[in-house]
Amino acid sequence: MKRLAMNGDQAVALSWKQIDPDVVSSYPITPQTIIVETFAEYVANGEVGTEYICSESEHSSMSMCIGASAAGARSATATASAGLAYMWEMLYIAASMRLPVVMTVANRALSGPINIHCDHSDAMGARDSGWIQIYAENVQEAYDNSIMSFRIAEDMGVRLPVMNCLDGFIVTHAIESMEPLDDDAVKKFVGDFKPIHPLLDVKSPHSFGPFDMPEYYFEHKYAQQKAMENALDVVRKVSDEYAQISGRKYDLLECYRCEDAEYVALSIGSTAGTMKQVVDDLRAEGHKVGSIKLRLFRPFPFQDVAKVLDGRKGVAVLDRALSFGAAGPLFADVCSAMFGNSSSSPAFNYIYGLGGRDVGVEDLKKVYFDMEDGTAKAVNYLGVKL
Amino acid sequence: MITIKEMAEMPVRLTEGHRLCAGCAEPIVAKQVLLATDKPVVVANATGCFEVSTSGFPQSAWEVPWIHTAFATTAATISGVESAYVSLKRKGKISEDIRFVAFGGDGATYDIGLQALSGAIERGHRFMYVCLNNEAYMNTGIQRSGATQRGASTTTCPSGTCIPGKKEIPKDLTKIIAAHKLPYAAQASPHNWKDLIAKAAKGFEANGPSFLNIITPCPRGWRYDGANTIEMAKLAVETGMWPLYEYENGKWTLTGETKRIAEGKMERRPLADWLKAQGRFKHLLAPEWKDVVDDIQNNLDASWDELLRLTKL
Numbered sequence: 001m002k003r004l005a006m007n008g009d010q011a012v013a014l015s016w017k018q019i020d021p022d023v024v025s026s027y028p029i030t031p032q033t034i035i036v037e038t039f040a041e042y043v044a045n046g047e048v049g050t051e052y053i054c055s056e057s058e059h060s061s062m063s064m065c066i067g068a069s070a071a072g073a074r075s076a077t078a079t080a081s082a083g084l085a086y087m088w089e090m091l092y093i094a095a096s097m098r099l100p101v102v103m104t105v106a107n108r109a110l111s112g113p114i115n116i117h118c119d120h121s122d123a124m125g126a127r128d129s130g131w132i133q134i135y136a137e138n139v140q141e142a143y144d145n146s147i148m149s150f151r152i153a154e155d156m157g158v159r160l161p162v163m164n165c166l167d168g169f170i171v172t173h174a175i176e177s178m179e180p181l182d183d184d185a186v187k188k189f190v191g192d193f194k195p196i197h198p199l200l201d202v203k204s205p206h207s208f209g210p211f212d213m214p215e216y217y218f219e220h221k222y223a224q225q226k227a228m229e230n231a232l233d234v235v236r237k238v239s240d241e242y243a244q245i246s247g248r249k250y251d252l253l254e255c256y257r258c259e260d261a262e263y264v265a266l267s268i269g270s271t272a273g274t275m276k277q278v279v280d281d282l283r284a285e286g287h288k289v290g291s292i293k294l295r296l297f298r299p300f301p302f303q304d305v306a307k308v309l310d311g312r313k314g315v316a317v318l319d320r321a322l323s324f325g326a327a328g329p330l331f332a333d334v335c336s337a338m339f340g341n342s343s344s345s346p347a348f349n350y351i352y353g354l355g356g357r358d359v360g361v362e363d364l365k366k367v368y369f370d371m372e373d374g375t376a377k378a379v380n381y382l383g384v385k386l
Numbered sequence: 387m388i389t390i391k392e393m394a395e396m397p398v399r400l401t402e403g404h405r406l407c408a409g410c411a412e413p414i415v416a417k418q419v420l421l422a423t424d425k426p427v428v429v430a431n432a433t434g435c436f437e438v439s440t441s442g443f444p445q446s447a448w449e450v451p452w453i454h455t456a457f458a459t460t461a462a463t464i465s466g467v468e469s470a471y472v473s474l475k476r477k478g479k480i481s482e483d484i485r486f487v488a489f490g491g492d493g494a495t496y497d498i499g500l501q502a503l504s505g506a507i508e509r510g511h512r513f514m515y516v517c518l519n520n521e522a523y524m525n526t527g528i529q530r531s532g533a534t535q536r537g538a539s540t541t542t543c544p545s546g547t548c549i550p551g552k553k554e555i556p557k558d559l560t561k562i563i564a565a566h567k568l569p570y571a572a573q574a575s576p577h578n579w580k581d582l583i584a585k586a587a588k589g590f591e592a593n594g595p596s597f598l599n600i601i602t603p604c605p606r607g608w609r610y611d612g613a614n615t616i617e618m619a620k621l622a623v624e625t626g627m628w629p630l631y632e633y634e635n636g637k638w639t640l641t642g643e644t645k646r647i648a649e650g651k652m653e654r655r656p657l658a659d660w661l662k663a664q665g666r667f668k669h670l671l672a673p674e675w676k677d678v679v680d681d682i683q684n685n686l687d688a689s690w691d692e693l694l695r696l697t698k699l
Contacts, residue, residue, distance in 0.1 A: 022473040023466065051473035053465065056505030060462035063502065066455050067430065067466025073473055075466070093455050199451040199467055200480055202426035209454035210441035 003179045008136070008171035009034030011143035011178055012078065012104045012164070016050075017042045018186035019150060021102075022073035022193065025053045025064040029083040030116045031168040032106035036078060058083035062090035062101075069099035070208045072198025074150070076101070080168060081108035084122045088129070094161045095130025095224060097208055098196075100153030101161040103131075104146060107269065107320075108168040109355040117356020118168040120269065123297075124321040124329045130224050132162040132231050133298040135268040139176040142166040144248060145295075147181070150190050151238045157230040159196065165297075167270040169356065185245050228299040235296055252301040254293040255308055257283060261290030263371045264309065266334060267318035268294045271352075271359065278364045289368045300333045306341035309334070314371030315347045318382075322351050327379045346371075352382035359383060388583060393421050397449070404447035405439040409605040409612020411619060412436045412518050414576045416489060419516055419598070422586030425485045426450070430464040432494035433457040435525040436518060458498040461506035461515055464488040468511045485590050486513035492533035493523040495599075496559050507566045507595040514589040514596045517559070520604035528607040532557045535627070536685065537678050538666045540607070545669035550678050555685050563597045564633040570596040572632035572641075577620035581630060581642040588634070601628040609665020618663065624652075625660040626690050631697070638696040648694055657683050 006014070013035045016024065026036035043052040051073075055061035061077050068075040079087065084105055094101050105123050109115040123133055132152060136142040142164070149162040166172055181189075197206040212220060235252060243249040254272070257279050258264055267275055272293030282289045292308055294301075309315045315338075319328020326332065331349035338345060350367055353359045363383055370376035388396075399420040406413050412435060420427065428451045431437045437454045440447040455463045464486050474480045490499055495517040503515060522540050523529040529542040536555045539545035543552040564571045569592040574582040582600065589596035601622045605612035622628035623643050630642040639645075646652045661667040661679065670679050 022477070023469045025466070025469075049473070049477055051469045051476075053469050053509065055462065055465075056501060056508070059458065060465070060502045060505055063455055063459035063462035064466030064469065066459075067453065067463035067468075068470040068473075069466075070453050071428070071467040071470035071474075073470035075470075089456055090459065199428050199453055200471055200474065200482075200484065202428065202451060202482055202484060205449060205451045207441055207446040207448050207452045210443040210446060211438045211454075212443045216443050 001180050001182050003177050005175050005177055006139065007034065007173050007175050008139045008142040008166045009106065009173070010038050011139050012146045012166070013038035013042070014180055015143050015146040015186070016076060017048055018181070018183045019147065019190050020048045021050050021076045023051045023053065023065070023068035023075045025055050025061040025075070025077045027055045027058050027061045027079070027083060029058070029080050031108060031172040032078045032080040032104065034172065035104060058086040059090060062087040062094060065101045065103070066090060066094050066097065066099055069101050070097060070199050072195035072200045074193035076103065078104040078106070080106040081110055081122045084126055085110060088126065091126050091129035091131060093209065096220065098159040098224070098227065099161060100150070100159055102149045102153055102164065103161065104164045104166065106168045106172045107165055115355040116168070118170050118320070119354045119356065120321040123163060123165050126163070127298065127329060130160065130228070131298065132160055132228070134162065134164055134296055135294070136164070136166040136171060137270055137273045137293060139171060139174070140178040140248070142171055143178060143180060144242065144246065144250065147186055147190065148238050148242050152231065152234055154193065155234045155238070158227050158234050160224070160227050160231065165269070170270040181246060189242065189245055231299050232301060250295060252296045252304050253308065254295060256291040256293070258290030258292060258308060260288055262288040262313040263316070263368050264290045264292055264312050265316040265318060265367050266292040266294060266309070266330070268297060268330065269320065271318060271320065274359070274361060274364060277361050278368070281361065282365060282368055287368060287372070294330070297330070300337070302337040302340060305334060305337040306343050309338055309345050310341070310343040312345040314376065315345045316350055316367045316371060316376065317347060318350045318352055318367070320353045322354065327351070348376040349379045350382045351379065357383055388421065396421055396424070399427065399448070399450045400440065401447045401449060405442065406435065407606060407612065409615045410435070411520070411576055411602040411604070411615050414615070415516070415518055415582070415600050415602050418576060418579050418582050419487065419586045422583045423485050423590040425483055425590070427485045427487055428467055430454070430460050430467065430486070430488040432460040432490035432499060434491040434494055436489055436491065438525060457494055458502055460488045460490045460494060460499055461503040464513045465506045465509065465511045468513050488513060488515045489518055490515070491524070492517060492519045492521055493531045495519070496532035496557060504566065507563065507568050507597070510594050512594055514586070514592070514598065517599045518602040519599055520602045520607060521556070522607050524604050524607045533559065536682050537670050539669060540666070550669055550675045551666070558689070560597070560599045560633070567636070568596065569594045570632070570634050573599045573628065573630055575601045575619045575623050575628060575630060577616045578623070578630065578642045585632060588632070607666065610663060621655070621660055621663055624655045625657055626654050626686055627660050629690070629693055631693060638693070638699065640693070640697050657686060
């Protein structure tokens with residue numbers, strides 16, 4: 001299909017149009033709103049068969065996705081920031097019911113103070129809710145990940161909800177050149193929705209969400225964990241299949257000029273794109289540096305991360321979120337991966353870009369310079385004005 | 387109208403063996419509601435006594451598809467289920483004619499889930515919401531809700547030496563729901579099963595959302611002998627504390643004993659009968675709280691007059 005110019009939100013909406021979910025619930029919140037507005041136009045013009053529900057809150061929006069998915073419908077929604085926080089209770093319930101709901105999250109800082117711009121505090125706050133989390137670097141990836149999310153969520157070895165994360169404004173609103181797939185290719189790739197014990201199968205009644213006492217609760221949580229572990233291979237498998245129809249190859253993480261790199265920096269989302277320029281600039285000056293983009297944050301690919309970070313002179317982990325009183329959530333997992341795999345590369349945490357603070361090429365070069373000259377601290381606040 | 391004999395032959399949708407208290411009105415109400423349609427039903431249930439006691443994994447008292455998500459979310463959950471139904475039926479993937487019903491207690495309905503309920507009704511999903519109204523948070527141990535009556539003693543508004551139980555009157559939820567101008571809303575009581583089932587049948591067949599607010603006596607929370615549950619429901623209606631009426635396509639109609647009282651065919655029983663019958667009100671019988679009883683009486687009379695005015699419009 002020919003290349004199109006569109007922003008990340010429009011690209012996600014386009015993917016939904018091609019998938020034609022049975023139910024989409026919507027509630028407006030910046031910077032996600034373009035998704036549900038664009039999709040509403042598809043509905044208004046009869047381009048999809050979706051039952052499109054405008055909810056009165058994100059809490060209800062997620063509850064409707066849960067009800068619809070349990071009923072036997074392929075269901076999707078989108079949110080950001082406070083909306084995701086408001087859903088928090090229901091995120092756990094969607095995951096524990098093993099419902100393959102797909103939700104796009106336009107990453108935005110949490111209140112307060114209220115702020116509409118990008119950071120990852122919203123999705124990181126939902127880290128432990130049992131949702132798979134995939135992060136996009138750019139508009140193309142937001143589109144590609146959106147399509148793959150349905151296949152990953154609905155895989156019979158997984159059956160977990162998926163968050164398709166893209167950076168607020170940076171990816172959601174920036175217009176880029178991207179190449180969508182043909183409608184038929186998307187439909188074929190995603191396939192028919194196969195519900196398990198749907199509520200609407202009235203001849204075979206099942207109970208969803210029963211009271212679960214200490215005799216069984218732990219086992220149900222363990223089963224969720226096993227499904228998450230299964231998702232690692234399923235994400236690889238789905239990404240490989242997607243490469244065959246799109247020509248675009250994705251893995252759990254992506255290394256950029258890392259082969260002989262002494263210093264590497266690991267990031268997620270759009271910053272990984274900026275980092276490629278940083279690495280190119282520094283390589284041209286003779287610095288042996290590389291960049292790693294983590295695409296899949298939950299389940300966390302511990303082995304893959306430990307492997308690429310082993311044997312480096314320095315590892316910087318860039319967190320666009322902060323766990324107050326600790327450090328960056330990504331840093332904690334990266335350190336855990338390295339420690340668990342006996343990797344002794346020195347690791348440094350860089351907290352950056354909170355509340356949409358712009359982080360450019362020159363800012364990010366400092367991360368490598370700090371590691372090279374030995375001034376990197378355990379936890380660093382990149383660009384904070386003190 | 388379904389006969390008792392026909393009811394006895396209906397398939398059981400909520401089985402025996404659940405863990406609700408002896409004397410609890412909830413399963414009585416739910417069974418009456420579920421007898422009101424011969425169509426397949428899908429049930430959504432709010433967190434609360436009814437959910438906890440009918441669903442303990444790996445057992446379930448439900449012989450029909452059932453879903454519980456959270457406390458505030460029953461109306462939203464059934465909205466999602468109904469939307470899936472609309473979508474899949476349009477796509478030809480479902481052929482059955484299915485009805486959707488949500489059960490929630492008064493805490494789930496008057497308080498935490500009111501926004502979700504209001505949203506679901508405004509959106510026009512075709513489902514019936516049934517409030518099992520026992521006038522407090524009974525599952526967590528008898529805490530006050532927006533449905534708790536003035537003067538009732540609960541564990542969060544206990545009657546003390548300075549404060550005689552709940553200070554505020556309950557919100558008039560049925561009228562709040564009617565203000566959404568939905569096709570059908572009603573108040574009912576399980577002692578008058580014919581009236582309740584007739585209303586549930588109308589609710590199931592309404593072309594859009596419907597709402598039943600049902601007085602659901604709780605022996606633990608109201609402090610009376612569990613053998614008297616049906617008598618207690620009857621007393622609520624005959625004292626005028628729980629009038630039976632319906633709001634149908636904009637028209638208000640009295641039913642059952644409430645109608646007969648309004649027509650002068652039977653006497654409205656005194657408020658004192660209601661207060662004396664339940665431990666939650668017993669402190670009000672002391673002379674120092676006469677002004678509270680007078681206030682309850684005044685509110686009762688004003689609400690009664692307002693309802694009569696509505697039915698004459």
